[in-house]
């Protein structure tokens with residue numbers, strides 16, 4: 001594996017290696033000294049052309065816990081605002097001695113372009129590209145679900161899959177790179193995935209995805225699920241094309257929100273997930289988000305371990321994770 005761009009590039013063995021390495025990384029994070037020397041001397045660039053809280057901070061934390069130096073680049077305040085191209089930005093990063101680039105971009109395919117255009121010869125980690133892919137989010141979601149599905153929330157045994165798990169993903173599928181990546185990874189690992197959304201928020205071509213699609217949330221919930229993943233309604237992408245995807249926020253919440261009535265009917269074993277940031281009161285009620293069934297904070301925590309694993313596997317020379 002040279003880059004981490006698209007979950008579709010992974011086979012089961014590679015996905016399990018990433019998840020098992022993330023568990024090994026998580027085990028190091030309960031030590032008094034969390035920092036490992038593994039990437040000492042390496043420089044990682046966090047190249048963010050789009051806003052982020054969780055992904056940017058956790059990639060930074062992951063790189064620093066592996067002893068890498070981190071350069072943070074935000075398009076706001078950079079020469080991108082003067083018209084500098086992605087190519088010239090890439091050439092600048094390579095010239096500065098970067099060893100890997102983590103990139104978030106609003107354009108689908110931007111990470112693939114950066115990795116394969118021949119502008120630079122560095123590993124690229126996709127931190128989210130447009131509505132296309134968010135591979136480390138899918139990995140942290142799979143890590144969180146694998147723990148709960150196979151081991152009551154404790155670290156999962158190496159090599160375990162999601163075979164037989166039932167996952168419901170609800171909401172703005174159309175604009176969601178998380179949904180695309182989650183469906184691919186969870187299906188690869190043996191889970192059965194059902195998407196729930198209003199017809200206006202279901203992308204063209206979804207019939208080719210390895211999942212079912214239903215339009216009635218209550219129908220999907222009539223069969224017990226191991227996880228319900230609520231997606232953020234991406235109002236910024238909707239307003240850019242004039243809105244009109246649902247009649248009103250109240251109506252969306254009643255039909256597609258995890259409201260208090262639906263939440264109270266969930267089996268106790270069903271975990272509630274959300275990639276964040278949440279629109280409380282729109283796709284998820286506060287009672288569900290803050291409940292003991294919510295694993296949303298665990299997802300954030302596992303994100304650091306998954307990103308440590310990805311950086312380690314792409315950048316470290318052979319050896320153990322403590323070297």
Ligand code: CP
Nearest residue numbers: 052053054055275276
């Ligand atoms: N889940 C996620 O990608 O969150 P951020 O946009 O805050 O990075």
